[in-house]
Amino acid sequence: PQEFWREVVDRVAEEVPDTLLLAEAFWMLEGYFVRTLGMHRVYNSAFMHMLKKEDNAEYRQLIKKTLEFDAEILKRYVNFMNNPDEDTAIAQFGRGDKYFGVCMMMLTMPGLPMIGHGQVEGLTEKYGMEYAKAYYDEQPDHELVERHYREVFPVMKQRSLFAEVAHFQLFDLYAPDGQVNENVFAYTNRHNGKQTLFIYNNRYEASEGWIRISAGRLDNGSMRQTSLGDALGLPGEHHSFVIFRDQRSGLEFIRSCALMREQGLFVALGGYQYNLFMEFRVVRPSKLKPYDQVCEELNGRGVASIEIEALSISLRPIHQIVEAAIEGFIEKADAKSAKPEKLAAAFGKACQTLLDAVAERFAEIMEKQLTPPDDIAEKAAESYLSALSYESLLEKAENIKRVQVSLGLDEETDEAFRWLAKPLIALNCIQEMVRDNGFLEKQVIDQWLLGNTLEKVFVDKVATWPVNSTEAVDLISCLLARRTAPASDATPDEQLMASIRTLHESGDRHFNAFMQVQHLHGKEWFRERQLSLLASWIMVQELIRRIENIKNAKQVASDEATVLTAWLDAIDTLEMAAFVSGYEMGALLQTAANAKQ
Secondary structure, eight states: OOOHHHHHHHHHHHHOTTOOOEEOOOTTOHHIIIIISOOSEEEEHHHHHHHHHTOHHHHHHHHHHHHHHOGGGGGGEEEESOOTTSOOHHHHHOSSHHHHHHHHHHHHSSSEEEOOTTTTTTOOOOOOTTOSSOSSOOOOOHHHHHHIIIIIHHHHTTGGGTSOOTTOEEEEEEOTTSOBOTTEEEEEEEETTEEEEEEEEOSSSOEEEEEEEEOOEEETTEEEOOBHHHHTTOOOOTTOEEEEEETTTOOEEEEEHHHHHHHOEEEEEOTTOEEEEEEEEEEOOOSSOOHHHHHHHHTTOOBSOHHHHHHHHHTHHHHHHHHHHHHHHHSSOOOTTSOHHHHHHHHHHHHHHHHHHHHHHHHHHHSSOOOOOTTHHHHHHHHHHHHHHHHHHHHHOSSOHHHHHHTTOSGGGSSHHHHHHHHHHHHHHHHHHHHHTTOOSSOHHHHTTOHHHHHHHHTTTGGGSSSOHHHHHHHHHHHHHOOSOOOTTOOHHHHHHHHHHHHHHTTOHHHHHHTTOEEETTEEEOOHHHHHHHHHHHHHHHHHHHHHHOOOHHHHHHTHHHHHHHHHHHHHHHHHHHHHTTSBHHHHHHHHHHHHO
């Protein structure tokens, strides 16, 4: 007699062709149900059982045989990690790396991934079909759920990259001894020009080796193998490089296309670790983006952004100039006996030299002319002289201990004020030059990637500073980010609050880092000390800038004390408003808005 289910499948195909036949076949009969009986989908118990028991060689062989017979069959498998008849996914795979490695493999294989009841929440009760309700009083495992949000769900939203088999290729990983490591699953896929490479080590022991050539696959009646370079669509040009991102870590990597085609990709994975490489793109080196040098210097390491690394290398000559200049400004303290005018003049000349050197290097790198202002030495000298004048007034003022500490004017940090004021003025001069030439896109520390350079200079000096080296970079970045000055008739209170609001609403990362913003219960909380520091230095910045807005130096000097008092009162008002708001950013901004009305 004819096989019953074979007859059913044939009649369904003829009479109701849009019907989907889903078979519940266990005990490793999946291949029979899809190959012989022709079922459209079948629950793939082999996936769960073999990966749980780490029968990796057997499961890899199952995939290979399927590819040799008909790759389309892989699309018919419903892969899962638990079902009502089996123990929960947590019981079988745990809550750690093995669970997530297998789960990611389930999501990136062709076919249909199936998440079991309570799997995401980490529930341990085994539910039978006859259960009307849960018998265990269980709560979701929040850490497990959070990790699903970080690693699993973003990939689920891109299932189209993995669901098809037309470009699916399974690869062997060859260990250094030349043997195939059967514990590592590695495969590529692509859809609409987007390539993916998934690698998972389903064993506690670490694994490493090369991925270069695929397993055999039946295509158009003949068995074929594919190189990794071809599977990823890489060109064979020696001056081409491929950049790709690891979904789990977020790091980007760069490799030579020619070497990947010739040698493959070397991978090293710890126990139960996986890599999901996505966002492949081919680039070619240029003067501004020397990808070849990036590839050589990284030597296989991953970084947050290859583009930033490339720009950092091309901008390195500018970084070196700025580093040397800033080191010169803070290397030794100003002589106490020296007249302020003499100190200011020397600082102005140093700024002129700095800007000339920066402009020259910029023209070489960017092939664009950057013209320094003719009066930069005079402006820098005036700004520093103004800073020294207010330094004297602030040191003598009474009952402003918090401001004095914030500015480094207390007894313990005698020179800190000048060590911070000089880089601020110098960097502001560079930023103004870039802006005047029409090249400024954002504050110059970020645009020219100067953060690490400045932090390296500051790190040995911060023992007596009111901020550490990272905070110093964030603080100066915040001050430089205040691009649009408030109206000239704005009061100090208005200028302070406008600055805080602008930095907050722009989502400035330096502002959030400096203020040590924490998100809790839907609100943004900040540190009291950080607000005092930022407000005090905004005051200094605005006091220095007065010399630019008021050309009459005598007028500036005549009302210094009055203006300073107004700013100190504004800082007191801001700190009181912050206290009343409970140091919550939304409440602080709302308090200021209400006061303005």
